[in-house]
Amino acid sequence: MGLVVQKYGGSSVADAEGIKRVAKRIVEAKKNGHQVVVVVSAMGDTTDELIDLAEQVSPMPSGREFDMLLTAGERISMALLAMAIKNLGHSAQSFTGSQAGVITDSVHNKARIIDVTPGRIRTALDEGNIAIVAGFQGVSQDKKDITTLGRGGSDTTAVALAAALDAEVCEIYTDVDGVFTADPRVVKKAKKIDWIAFEDMLELAASGSKVLLHRCVEYARRYNIPIHVRSSFSGLQGTWVSNAPIQQGDQKVEQAIISGVAHDTSEAKVTVVGVPDKPGEAASIFRAIADAEINIDMVVQNVSAASTGLTDISFTLPKTEGRKAIDALEKARTVIGYDSLRYDDQIGKISLVGAGMKTNPGVTAGFFEALSDAGVNIELISTSEIRISVVTRADDVPEAVRAVHTAFGLDSDSDEAVVYGGTGR
Amino acid sequence: MGLVVQKYGGSSVADAEGIKRVAKRIVEAKKNGHQVVVVVSAMGDTTDELIDLAEQVSPMPSGREFDMLLTAGERISMALLAMAIKNLGHSAQSFTGSQAGVITDSVHNKARIIDVTPGRIRTALDEGNIAIVAGFQGVSQDKKDITTLGRGGSDTTAVALAAALDAEVCEIYTDVDGVFTADPRVVKKAKKIDWIAFEDMLELAASGSKVLLHRCVEYARRYNIPIHVRSSFSGLQGTWVSNAPIQQGDQKVEQAIISGVAHDTSEAKVTVVGVPDKPGEAASIFRAIADAEINIDMVVQNVSAASTGLTDISFTLPKTEGRKAIDALEKARTVIGYDSLRYDDQIGKISLVGAGMKTNPGVTAGFFEALSDAGVNIELISTSEIRISVVTRADDVPEAVRAVHTAFGLDSDSDEAVVYGGTGR
Structure with a gap:
């Protein structure tokens, strides 16, 4: 039995009862002979409450102090969890990100892990303890300031520790049963995925699937750490994310042609209309956007109308960055030389993901046919090798996702029934 | 203009409004040309709420994790305070106890400061920042674990930092205007004390005055750091605690014969009845108490009755320790050889404090006369050089305090009126 890293999100430790339930699960893993490292998020809404307090004292809270503030959240949950474990008769020690050796760069609020030196964790484990580590936080290499890793950072903490400690698996406990072929709130017949390859999971995460964040999967792939996403409530097998297919009973789980359908309605579309179709135009547009530190998603350029020599360039980006992008482009208007800007935040994105589509030429056609049959109009198209x-219009998204899910045979048999908490296909 | 350490308690930073008010006061000190170090407690009831959470997950929370938990409180308040200061256009950085170099022993929940190495604070100050430091917390020298200093620990943090940084003064901001000649809730005519010597303040603190804790005054005396206790609400001059009298306008404030009257109703009295009057008896009683790690206050032994050769030994201790003390004495009954134990938690203690009583022989008599005139029965007496x-019965305490306060001429003239927020004698 090797070392296991378990990560519990805020909803799993939302109150004293949740903490006690999680403590029991941790102790079970320890009793099964594992060395156990636990990464924990802040309780329930703690982080949001702290953000609210910060906004009350300062309209623009600074990075360093904001991180100092937010890290109080995990400090509370990890100490309580260690107490609850001790109360079950097992020894546990909690560690801040800094104590656990999570070394980051100095970019406050969204720091990146650059090294993990888990000497104290190793010692605690060797002395028979369960180690509880604060997720989401680290300490900056140069200034020794407290940093946070941004949204979903606790998952990254867990994977990074799993890599540094050479863990067998990184278990991500959450409030759903795993990764599904589509969002079960939209597609009632969505199925839990038993196994999915890192590449497909990366595309799903990038396309709007919320269960695992892109950065965490990227990290796991780089260090080849299998992730097991599962429910902290049900205790059932969840979704394995790894390089190689898993064994289930006598059978090897096969790679599916299509892993799933993801959607995202958090983006907006900007169209730069009437751009001269000559070298350097796209560059000047996206230089203006990059200088404003805005991350963009899809970029599409249509062919130019021969009569005018002008073209349109569209891109999508988080709605929250919309204002900033428009401002940046308006400032750069004379440099770029476009006609006008269009901003549309009533859009949605639907993505079909699967490594199998590389060798199955009908996938693209089937995708568009399904959308057409559902009466959904396509506004932009973008593809990668496996996505x-x-x-489309935001309103069309639920119907479009269901249509595509059905068309690619992803719907579960209605007889099998249990989707949440079910054992899958 | 030198360096000033300011300490703000939980009631001063109970909400966003409080934090903003305190931020303004800090910025004023900075504008006046001081280097400013601020020690801050957890907001309002945060610490109690965290203790409540701990009790929900574990009936006996362990020291290490309990400290990890509680230190989240100051982390929140200090980060918010730094943000609020920045919002006023001044630069501020917050530091945990560990970052501030507050090194303690390893006794969790009531650690003692053994060294202060404020290198990062000094750097922050030299770079023009206001330094905000978490009160109440430190890091253990041997294990590098987070520790807390126990009740009132933030005052000690402030004084210790003031000593290490060679500050001009340590300002303790609180919700009252200073130290009074008696508790103003009991004695309406109590006066604010302009200046009090360390020795008298130590006795007052030991006798039930809550404004400053004994440990903090002791530390200030050892390093000769003047303390200025004042209100974070009114901004008026408060009470100076120091070695030498302060100057007020053209006049030096004189040492009063009597500094004040303190009272304490948090103690209980244990009487060990029928103890053989021979060497070693008292020792065996207090060895049993000490082994149970109980701190006691007064100890009184009456002369033994000649007929029996037996004596009674009484002592007082915090009510919270009562059960433990009785248990310890019952266990040691055969060793000690007493008749019976009496436990009484309906007592109160009244103390008259003043360095002047050394050279004013009438003080003791006057004290007893005042109590007698008020019809208050005395059950135990204990004296030091200046106290x-x-x-007495707990019920008699308010009347007794008022009688003594009046008898020693401590009442303020009713014409002067303003007691809270007044300028004193």
């Missing part, structure tokens, strides 16, 4: 994404 | 304490 096709389209932009 | 007389008596134990």
Whole structure:
């Protein structure tokens, strides 16, 4: 039995009862002979409450102090969890990100892990303890300031520790049973995925699937750490994310042609209309955007109308960055030389993901046919080797996702029934 | 203009409004040309709420994790305070106890400061920042674990930092205007004390005055750091605690014969009845108490009755320790050989404190006369060089304090009026 890293999110430790339930699960793993490292998020809404307090004292809280503030959240949950474990008769020690050796760069609020030196964790484990580590936080290499890793940072903490400690698996406990072939709130017949390859999971995460964040999967792939996403409530097998297919009973789980359908309605579309179709134009547009530190998603350029020599360039980006992008482009208007800007935040993105589509030429056609049959108009198209994404009206998204899910045979048999908490296909 | 350490308690930073008010006061000190170090407690009831959470997950929370938990409180308040200061256009950085170099022993929940190495604070100050430091917390020298200093620990943090940084003064901001000649809730005519010597303040603190804790005054005396206790609400001059009298306008404030009257109703009295009057008896009683790690206050032994050769030994201790003390004495009954134990938690203690009583022989008599005139029965008496304490019925305490306060001429003239927020004698 090797070392296991378990990560519990805020909803799993929302109150004293949740903490006690999680403590029991941790102790079970320890009793099964594992060395156990636990990464924990802040309780329930703690982080949001702290953000609210910060906004009350300062409209623009600074990075360093904001991180100092937010890290109080995990400090509370990890100490309580260690107490609850001790109360079950097992020894546990809690460690801040800094104590656990999570070394980051100095970019406050969204720091990146650059090294993990878990000497104290190793010692605690060797002395028979369960180690509880604060997720989401680290300490900056140069200034020794407290940093946070941004949204979903606790998952990254867990994977990074699993890599540094050479863990067998990184278990991500959450409030759903795993990764599904589509969002079960939209597609009632969505199925839990038993196994998915890192590449497909990366595309799903990038396309709007919320269960695992892109950065965490990227980290796990780089260090080849299998992730097991599962429910902290049900205790059932969840979704394995790894390089190689898993064994289930006598059978090896096969790679599916299509892993799933993801959607995202958090983006907006900017169209730069009437751009001269000559070298350097796209560059000047996206230089203006990059200088404003805005991350963009899809970029599409249509062919130019021969009569005018002008073209349109569209891109999507988080709605929250919309204002900033428009401001940046307006400032750069004379440099770029476009006609006008269009901003549309009533869009949605639907993505079909699957490594199998590389060798199955009908996938793209089937995708568009399904959308057409559902009466959904396509506004933009963008593809990668294992993903096709389209932009549609936001209102069309639920219907479009269901249509595509059915068309690619992803719907579960209605007889099998249990989707949440079910054992899958 | 030198360096000033300011300490703000939980009631001063109870909410966002409080934090903003305190931020303004800090910025004023900075504008006046001081280097400013601020020690801050957890907001309002945060610490109690965290203790409540701990009790929900574990009936006996362990020291290490309990400290990890509680230190989240100051982390929140200090980060918010730094943000609020920045919002006023001044630069501020917050530091945990560990970052501030507050090194303690390893006794969790009531650690003692053994060294202060404020290198990062010094750097922050030299770079023009206001330094905000978490009160109440430190890091253990041997294990590098987070520790807390126990009740009132933030005051000690402030004084210790003031000593290490060679500050001009340590300002303790609180919700009252200073130290009074008696508790103003009991004695309406109590006066604010302009200046009090360390020795008298130590006795007052030991006798039930809550404004400053004994440990903090002791530390200030050892390093000769003047303390200025004042209100974070009114901004008026408060009480100076120091070695040498302060100057006020053209006049030096004189040492009063009597500094004040303190009272304490948090103690209980244990009487060990029928103890053989021979060497070693008292020792065996207090060895049993000490082994149970109980701190006691007054100890009184009456002369033995000649007929029996037996004596009674009484002592007082915090009510919270009562059960433990009785248990310890019952266990040691055969060793000690007493008749019976009496436990009484309906007592109160009244203490008259003043360095002047050394050279004013009438003080003790006057004290007893005042109590007698008020019809208050004395149950125990104990004295030091500059203090007389008596134990009475708890019910008699308010009347007794008022009588003594009046008898020693401490009442303010009713014409002067303003007691809270007044300028004193």
